Amino acid sequence: MQTLDILLSNSGLDPNLKAIAQKVKNNERITFDEGVYLYEKAELSYLGILANYIREQKHGDRTYFNRNFHIEPTNICVYDCKFCSYSRMIKQREEGWEMDVEGMIDILKKYDNEPVTEVHITGGVVPKQNLEFYSEFFKRAKAHRPELHIKALTPVEYYYIFKKAKLSHYDGMKHLKEAGLDSMPGGGAEIFHPEIRQQIAADKCTAEQWLDIHEQAHKLGMRSNATMLYGHIEQFWHRVDHMEQLRQLQDKTGGFQAFIPLKFRNQNNQMSHVPEVSVIEDLRNYAIARIYLDNFDHIKAYWAMISRETAQLSLNFGVDDIDGTLDDTTKIYSMAGAEEQTPAMSTKELVDLIKHVNRKPIERDTLYNVVTDYTDVVFEEDNKPSYYKLPVVN
Numbered sequence: 001m002q003t004l005d006i007l008l009s010n011s012g013l014d015p016n017l018k019a020i021a022q023k024v025k026n027n028e029r030i031t032f033d034e035g036v037y038l039y040e041k042a043e044l045s046y047l048g049i050l051a052n053y054i055r056e057q058k059h060g061d062r063t064y065f066n067r068n069f070h071i072e073p074t075n076i077c078v079y080d081c082k083f084c085s086y087s088r089m090i091k092q093r094e095e096g097w098e099m100d101v102e103g104m105i106d107i108l109k110k111y112d113n114e115p116v117t118e119v120h121i122t123g124g125v126v127p128k129q130n131l132e133f134y135s136e137f138f139k140r141a142k143a144h145r146p147e148l149h150i151k152a153l154t155p156v157e158y159y160y161i162f163k164k165a166k167l168s169h170y171d172g173m174k175h176l177k178e179a180g181l182d183s184m185p186g187g188g189a190e191i192f193h194p195e196i197r198q199q200i201a202a203d204k205c206t207a208e209q210w211l212d213i214h215e216q217a218h219k220l221g222m223r224s225n226a227t228m229l230y231g232h233i234e235q236f237w238h239r240v241d242h243m244e245q246l247r248q249l250q251d252k253t254g255g256f257q258a259f260i261p262l263k264f265r266n267q268n269n270q271m272s273h274v275p276e277v278s279v280i281e282d283l284r285n286y287a288i289a290r291i292y293l294d295n296f297d298h299i300k301a302y303w304a305m306i307s308r309e310t311a312q313l314s315l316n317f318g319v320d321d322i323d324g325t326l327d328d329t330t331k332i333y334s335m336a337g338a339e340e341q342t343p344a345m346s347t348k349e350l351v352d353l354i355k356h357v358n359r360k361p362i363e364r365d366t367l368y369n370v371v372t373d374y375t376d377v378v379f380e381e382d383n384k385p386s387y388y389k390l391p392v393v394n
């Protein structure tokens with residue numbers, strides 16, 4: 001008998017939770033109110049059963065990762081998000097970095113002989129890194145290594161860049177797609193509801209602008225991801241509202257690939273007085289996202305942000321993707337106080353991490369095509385003895 005059936009046969013289960021579990025079993029969508037009810041009333045074990053059921057229906061034991069590296073063109077920013085531990089404001093320019101196109105190409109070239117499939121580009125927003133800047137970079141990057149997938153920038157940068165260039169969202173995205181942009185990561189979404197957005201990220205693009213830029217990218221055939229910054233001043237219903245807006249756009253375009261909950265970290269930012277939520281809440285949140293976002297294929301956890309151990313746990317709470325090898329190329333997580341201060345894992349380490357919790361490690365490209373199925377792969381190091389035999393005394 002499946003764990004979900006055992007749960008459903010429990011006569012002591014809260015009737016509302018039973019109705020939600022039955023919907024999951026019937027592959028039916030849950031409502032906004034049911035989403036809020038899950039946050040308010042459901043225990044971790046219950047949520048794990050539902051989320052894992054959905055995860056295994058969609059992916060079995062398959063757990064995805066990719067081989068990527070990051071380029072962060074600048075950590076200077078014209079905006080002032082209260083939760084941001086990363087950026088230096090324009091007036092503190094001397095404390096930050098601001099790359100030119102040449103510098104970014106130099107980083108790209110360092111990976112010439114590495115089997116990476118993706119470069120992930122994101123950072124702050126500065127006037128110099130404008131439409132011409134990124135058009136030139138994307139063109140040169142593609143000319144140098146055409147097969148490398150460019151996943152770059154978020155609507156926060158694009159909104160600023162397109163406004164300055166006096167281009168519509170559609171025309172701006174089209175222009176950059178033609179220059180070589182392949183897809184968009186999910187950042188900058190934070191919490192959509194204005195009640196919260198106004199307090200934590202008042203001056204950057206609105207929810208409507210964020211969603212519209214993704215919609216235009218999807219219209220052009222590009223895929224993208226979506227994030228949610230949780231665990232600060234928002235209430236549970238704000239999280240459900242956020243996911244509801246994503247679910248509606250996904251119904252319309254089908255262009256999102258993964259949903260990525262991002263845990264608020266309280267180091268080195270203007271919200272240091274706000275306590276962080278527990279690991280239990282992290283896992284509950286992954287699970288509810290898996291249940292609520294029935295039209296998203298993937299729920300992703302950034303292992304570098306939540307720690308390797310929590311990433312392993314999350315694979316039983318709806319997560320099927322733990323991001324990439326990173327190669328210590330990002331500062332975004334460590335500056336916010338993440339457990340991993342120098343985030344880098346070899347492919348073998350990532351594969352072992354997944355295998356140790358009895359899942360199947362699949363290296364994917366950005367679009368979830370399988371690059372290598374590591375289920376039965378044995379690394380050279382695996383054949384070396386991991387202990388020394390003690391001498392036997394006869």
Ligand code: SF4
Pocket residue numbers: 077078079080081084085086087123124125156204
């Ligand atoms: S979160 Fe992004 S947009 Fe906001 S201040 Fe930091 S770098 Fe700038």
